[in-house]
Amino acid sequence: MSLRHALLGLLSERPASGYDLLKRFETSLATVWPATQSQIYTELTKLAAGGLITVAAEGPRGRKEYAIADGGLAELRHWLTETKPQRNTRSDILLRVFFLGVLKPEQARAYLAGLVEMSEQGHEELRLLAESIDWGDDDLSVYGRIALEYGLRFNAMRREWAEWAAGQIR
Amino acid sequence: MSLRHALLGLLSERPASGYDLLKRFETSLATVWPATQSQIYTELTKLAAGGLITVAAEGPRGRKEYAIADGGLAELRHWLTETKPQRNTRSDILLRVFFLGVLKPEQARAYLAGLVEMSEQGHEELRLLAESIDWGDDDLSVYGRIALEYGLRFNAMRREWAEWAAGQIR
DNA sequence: TTCTACATGTAAAACGTTACATGATTTC
DNA sequence: GAAATCATGTAACGTTTTACATGTAGAA
Incomplete structure (x- = not known):
């Protein structure tokens, strides 16, 4: 049920x-x-029906501009402070690793080499994104920067791990 | 559609x-x-209907023992070598970070402190698991060890990141 | 005038979770 | 004999993806 919270979060800005x-x-x-x-669109309609957001303005081409309502902001804060984040996220990248034994060693290494490349690309994209943004010290800058740093560290970690893992396969 | 591949993978062992x-x-x-x-259970029935696995034996209490068929092994190898893993995995942990600006700084820091704790716990659980296993040099040991190492590195990375992030919030 | 971007909405299918429902075997 | 574990199956509901369907405003 986090899509509604993601929408509330964006509308809170x-x-x-x-x-x-x-x-x-x-x-x-x-x-x-x-x-x-x-x-x-489906979720926005439901949120508006539930009074968590309102149609603040209508524009050309049927445009509806939504704004967060007090109830929506309360719900967003409740989600952030009172509910626990999910620990388990499905990772088909890692799931595959469990079954690499059915492949020939060189195929398994090729898979891991693919992960190295994917991680390098991901890292580079984020690096360029970080460079292109004019970071201030507003909330969006601070938390956006924190989230981006997570991505950089994650990709670096995965790259190093995949390189190490390829070396484990004989 | 990876559940079927996870099942095929386990049955390949x-x-x-x-x-x-x-x-x-x-x-x-x-x-x-x-x-x-x-x-x-639903997916096993479908896999058997599609001939990717077979009922190899029946036991007490209606037990059905499934074995992977040639077609299933081919499908598993195809998935591993010819299809690209998904890059985007949903992370409600990180999604929340984007919206921490709606909280008071101390609440945001408390959230990150919670992530530090979660990562420490995760790391410790994996460390104990790794210790309890008698690692050999068979496929399962090699790839199981690689997957576990990922978990260790991931938790360490997330812990360090969350500690750093808490320091970014004034 | 034509193309691109803006803008919304719904239907069907696939995937995932929770709950219900049932019963046999083994262990204490 | 009771409790735990083994063992399967289905129904209802919620979420996510893919596809269909339509139309307006602005720019070139």
Whole structure:
């Protein structure tokens, strides 16, 4: 049920239309919480029906600009402070590792080499993104920077691990 | 669609019943690919209907022992070598970080402190697990060890990151 | 005028979780 | 004989993905 919280979170920053939010999901949230257009519009309708957000303005082409309501902000804070994050996230990358024994050693190493490359690319993309942003000391900058740093460290860790792992296979 | 591959992977090691497989999902695969009893039994029926696995033996209490068929092994190898792993995994842990700005700084730091603790616990659990296993040099040992090492490094990385992040919040 | 971007909505299918339902064998 | 474990199956519900469907406004 985190999609609704992701939407509330984005709307807590500033009012936005479904279309605006979709763009945010495709960029900053893409690596953390992917969501489709279909899902976003459906959930916005439900949130508005529940009074957690309101239609603050209507624009051209049927544009509806949503704003977070007091109840929505309370729900967002409740989620952040009172509910525990899920520990288990599915990782098909790691799941595959368990079964590499059915492949020939060189195929298993090739898989791990692919992970090295994926991690390098991921790291580089984030590095460029970090460079392109003019970081201030507002909330978005501070927490955006923290999330981005996680990505950098994660990719570096995975790269080193995959290199080490390839060396374990004889 | 990775549940079917997880099942094929486990059955490639040795024949097993739905019940046996459920236990494997609750232990070794729990952190990587959680699955419920309901899901497992349903998928096994489908895999058997598709000829990717067979009922190799029947035991007491209606026990059905499944074995992987040639087609299933081919499908498993195809998945491992020809399909790309998903990059984006949802992380509600990281999603929350984006929105910590709606909390008071001390609440945000408390959240990150919780992540430090979670990572320490995760690390410790894996360390004990690693100690308790008698590692050989068979496939399962080699790849199981590699997957476990990932968990250790991941938890260490996350712990250090969360500590650093808490220091970024004024 | 044509293309691109803006903008929304719904339906069907696939996947995942929770709950219900049942019963046999083994162990104490 | 009771309790724990082994063992399977299905129904209802919620979430996610893919696909279909439609139309407007602005830019070139």
